[in-house]
Amino acid sequence: MKKTIILMLSMALIACSSKPCLEDECLYSSRQTKFAFWSNVAEQMEVLIYDEANGEKPDNVVSLTKGDDDFWCATVKGDLAGKFYTVRSFQNGEWSAESPGIFAKAVSINGQRAAILDLKKTNPEGWDKDKRPAMTDPTDIVVYETHLRDFTISPNSEVEHKGKFIGLTEEAPLQYLQELGITHLQILPMFDYGSIDETTLDQNKYNWGYDPVNYNVPDGGYSTDPADPACRIREAKAMIQALHKAGIRVVMDVVYNHTFDVMGCALGRVVPKYFYRLNDDGTFANGSGCGNETASDHEMYRRFMVESVCYWAREYHIDGFRFDLMGIHDQETMRQIRAALDEIDPTILTYGEGWAAMAPAYPYEGLAMKQWTYKMPRVGAFSDDIRNALIGSPFDHERGFASGNPASVKDVMRGLIACPEWSGEPMQHVSYITCHDNYCLRDRIEVSAKGETETTKLRMNKLAQTAVLVSQGMSFLYGGEELYRTKRGIDNSYQSPDSINIIPWENRDRYPDLFEYYRQMIAIRRAHKGFRLGSADAVKEHVEFLDSDNENLIIYRINNLEGIDSAAALIVLLNGSAETLNAAIPEGAYAILAFDGEADVNGLGDYAGNTIPVAPYSATILEE
Numbered sequence: 001m002k003k004t005i006i007l008m009l010s011m012a013l014i015a016c017s018s019k020p021c022l023e024d025e026c027l028y029s030s031r032q033t034k035f036a037f038w039s040n041v042a043e044q045m046e047v048l049i050y051d052e053a054n055g056e057k058p059d060n061v062v063s064l065t066k067g068d069d070d071f072w073c074a075t076v077k078g079d080l081a082g083k084f085y086t087v088r089s090f091q092n093g094e095w096s097a098e099s100p101g102i103f104a105k106a107v108s109i110n111g112q113r114a115a116i117l118d119l120k121k122t123n124p125e126g127w128d129k130d131k132r133p134a135m136t137d138p139t140d141i142v143v144y145e146t147h148l149r150d151f152t153i154s155p156n157s158e159v160e161h162k163g164k165f166i167g168l169t170e171e172a173p174l175q176y177l178q179e180l181g182i183t184h185l186q187i188l189p190m191f192d193y194g195s196i197d198e199t200t201l202d203q204n205k206y207n208w209g210y211d212p213v214n215y216n217v218p219d220g221g222y223s224t225d226p227a228d229p230a231c232r233i234r235e236a237k238a239m240i241q242a243l244h245k246a247g248i249r250v251v252m253d254v255v256y257n258h259t260f261d262v263m264g265c266a267l268g269r270v271v272p273k274y275f276y277r278l279n280d281d282g283t284f285a286n287g288s289g290c291g292n293e294t295a296s297d298h299e300m301y302r303r304f305m306v307e308s309v310c311y312w313a314r315e316y317h318i319d320g321f322r323f324d325l326m327g328i329h330d331q332e333t334m335r336q337i338r339a340a341l342d343e344i345d346p347t348i349l350t351y352g353e354g355w356a357a358m359a360p361a362y363p364y365e366g367l368a369m370k371q372w373t374y375k376m377p378r379v380g381a382f383s384d385d386i387r388n389a390l391i392g393s394p395f396d397h398e399r400g401f402a403s404g405n406p407a408s409v410k411d412v413m414r415g416l417i418a419c420p421e422w423s424g425e426p427m428q429h430v431s432y433i434t435c436h437d438n439y440c441l442r443d444r445i446e447v448s449a450k451g452e453t454e455t456t457k458l459r460m461n462k463l464a465q466t467a468v469l470v471s472q473g474m475s476f477l478y479g480g481e482e483l484y485r486t487k488r489g490i491d492n493s494y495q496s497p498d499s500i501n502i503i504p505w506e507n508r509d510r511y512p513d514l515f516e517y518y519r520q521m522i523a524i525r526r527a528h529k530g531f532r533l534g535s536a537d538a539v540k541e542h543v544e545f546l547d548s549d550n551e552n553l554i555i556y557r558i559n560n561l562e563g564i565d566s567a568a569a570l571i572v573l574l575n576g577s578a579e580t581l582n583a584a585i586p587e588g589a590y591a592i593l594a595f596d597g598e599a600d601v602n603g604l605g606d607y608a609g610n611t612i613p614v615a616p617y618s619a620t621i622l623e624e
Contacts, residue, residue, distance in 0.1 A: 020071050022300070023307045025103040026085070028116055033080045035087075036073045037064065037101055038300060039271050042089035045072040048098060050084040053108035053115070053227070059083075084113040089270055099266040102275075102304065104214050105311075106229040109199060111192045111214045115229035119315065122233040124241055132319050133247045135183070135347045138380070138427035139474055139532035142522050143251060144182040145435055146479035146503070147208060148190065148222050153498050156505040165190075165222045165235040169242035178246055180482065180515075181522040184349070185243060186251035186322055188436060190236065192217040194260035195495070198226035206501065208436060208494040210324060211260040211290075215308050240317055249319035251349060252312060256296070256305050257328040257356075258288035267294070275301045277361040287328045289357030296333040297362060305333060306340045313344050323352025326381070327369040328360045334368045334376045351380030351430050351474070374424035380474060381423070382430045386415025390464045392448050394438035394491065399448045401576040402464035402617070406551040412574070416556055417539050418473040425536050429473030433464050434481060439491045441465075441481045447489070456578070458484070459617035462517050462597055463574065466619040469521045470531050470556070470572050472539050482518035483507040513597070520599035524621065527601050530558040530565040546585070552577035553614065555585065569624040575614040582613050585622070594621035 020036040027034040035047050045066075048058035064072035064087075086098035100107055100114035107114055135141065149163040151173060158172035167173065177185065189209030196205050198220040209219065218236040220226025240250050262268040262284060267275040277285040277295045287293040295301050312318040321337075323329065334350070341348045354370025365372070370381040389411035392400040399405035401412045414421075418429035434441045441464065445457050452460075461484070469475050480503045487493050487500050508515050525531050533539050542564075546555035554574040561567055571590070573583050587610040591603040596615040598604060607622065614620045 020073065021307055022103050022304050023311055025101045026105065026114060026116060028081065028118055030079045030081070030118075032075050032077050033116055034073070034075045035062070035064065035085075036071050037087050037270065038069075038071050039089050040070040040274065041091050041271055042066075042072065044090035046088060047074065048086045048088065049076070049080065050086075050113060053084050053113060055084075080116045081118055083116050084108055085116060086113050087270065096269050096272075097263075099269040100214060102266045102270060103216055103307070104266070105216055105315075106233060107192060107214050107217050107220075108229060109220060109227045110197065111194075111217065111220075117230055119233070122230050122237065124234060124238045127237060127241060130241050130244055130317055132317065132345065132347065133183075133244060133249055135249065137532065137534045138349060138378075139472065139534050140526070141183045141249075141349070141474055142181065142469070142525065143184045143186050143474070143476045144177065144180070144479050145186040145188070145476065147188040147436065147501065149206065149498070150501045150503050151479060154502050154505050157503070158505075161224065163222070164224055165218070165232070165239040166224065168239045174242060174246045177248055180519055181526060182248065182477070183526075184249045184251050184320060186320075186476075187253060189253050189255055190218055190222060191215050191254070192219045196221045201226070204498065206495055206497055210255050210494070212255050212258070213260050213265060215254075215256070216311055237316060244317070250317075251320035251322055252318045253322045253324060254309065255324040256308070257294055257323075257325040258290045258292050259294070262292050274298065275304075279361060285361035287356040287358050287360030288325055293328050293356075293360055296329040297366075302333045302336065305329075306336050309337055310340050310344060313341060313348055319347075320349030320351075323350070323368075325356050326352030327354050327356040327367050329368045330362060330366050331368050331372060331375055332366075334379050338377070338379055349380070350378065351382070351428075354381030355384075371422045373422050373428050377424060378427065380428045380430050382432060382435070382476070383415055383419055383473060385411055385419050386431050386467070386471065386473075387433050389415055390433050390467055391441065391444050394444070397447050400464070401574075402467065403445055403449045403460045404552075404576060404578065404617075406576060409551060409554060409576070412467060413545055413554060413556070415473070416467065416471045416554075417543055418471065418536075420536055420539070423473070426472040426532070426534060426539060427474055429471075430476050431468045431471040431473035432476035432478070433468055434478040435476070436478065437492070440478060440485055440487050442484055442486045443489055443491070456617060458511070458514060459597055461514070463576065463617050463619055465518065466521055466572075466594065466621075467574060469525045470619075470621070472531070472533055472543070475525060477518075479503060482515050484511045484514055517597065517599050520601055521594070523601040524593050524599060528565050528567060528570060528623070530561050530567060530570045533558075533564070548583065550577070550581050553581050553583060555583055557586075567623040571622040571624070573612070573614045573620040573622075575616060575618055575620075578616045580613050580615055582611050583620075584611055586610065588624050590622040590624055592620070593623055594619050596620075
């Protein structure tokens, strides 16, 4: 018996002398691996180590010892690289189901077991020299949202590794994004999610990925070998490195507000119910509309969120985070996330959806809802104000300003100056009209403007996007709008096939003027600081709306730009009607940057006078 005890101690030395982080669940070195798992309810905990990913029985079972702050710890001597582990806890008279832990950094296929590996060996060549592309101010950015599969799966994409991380290391997609001129690529969830079986990828099942399983591991479905735990990590890093070399930052869509299920995931197995909000009757609250909502206000889940984003920022060089249903989280958590990321790099972006699917089980005034954005400095929120005003609410088929409804003109004007009533600074206002949710722009215009010609609908498309790109907020585009994508009228394509979600690369030849208009408008925004003044005080000082005698016409002027912009002033005229409208402007000499559905950062020609025509459903932009 004495020999057995000595042998066990030689295999599992207690390592709880220093206060561990949640991130420290598995710390590997070639000499030993340290384990540390948090549980405030466990009576016992143990790690089960497997030589094979699918081994039926563990090859070693290591008892953990409770240390400070409810962390259960052990150190196993020897080189465990290539092995797999799970953790389980004993509580209420029984052992929990095994799980890979809440902070697994590498996993087996479908994320069932955590993998032990040397993360340094997953770094692509030159990773230590990888740098974030330069960024001065958040309002300088133009975000382009895409799903990894959508972007490259087309037979016309000229990409060899279609639908994979490394597809975005290839020349064709990188050149396309560079030519378009975007600064940030926002990728729909790329962490390990539960709705796709990684063992049957040949069946081409599709999902957006808003069903988290392992938050801190890339999803195997986007790797060339999901059975190899290192492959998905190495290829995700290679993608980020390639985008950085192309001058493009990477934003990660994160879904901390709910899990795929409850008792089947690590958060529910290790510490049942702690990480979730509960109703008064003990059932799971459902602010996410997905059967549960997490509890960011609980200390350890707040720590988990903070450590998780910091891990992605450090280990994967992620440049920004888009928070799904951010309104479920509490404001203090978002402030702490922002502060922690500032210590790594203040230019890392944080923004999200300032709403929830249903009412969260937390006091409304403390939630990270859009109207409280000003309480969370440098955390942005999507502006459904400017979206609804320009193209109508996604919950009805009414027209917006860009499709002929003047009722929303004042809300468009608010959006152009970044809705200061709820955004503390312009960078906190994410100006957009479409994203992966709801109708894409072509389909939204189709359902609200039935009977209009395609030519008119294309004009509406350009007009709506122009307003986004000249607003003082942070500009956001849904990938494929510049190619006149359609989802064939499906407004929730989260599990629709490729034929619905695919980016139609061939449309660049079918609608060349649309792509060129987007490209030029992005270039115009990036060339003129007047459209991105960067502070609420500067917007108040330099922006005015000129009187218009027509309710369908907005005249937006940015003045006194000496020392700020190459232009002395900029004037934007937006005509949301089917008629040509004559607009009164200050007498002067101007360069025309946009007119009648065309745009050119170098100018379309010159104009002098004090009135100018604005074509139907179009923008005129003048540089003084």
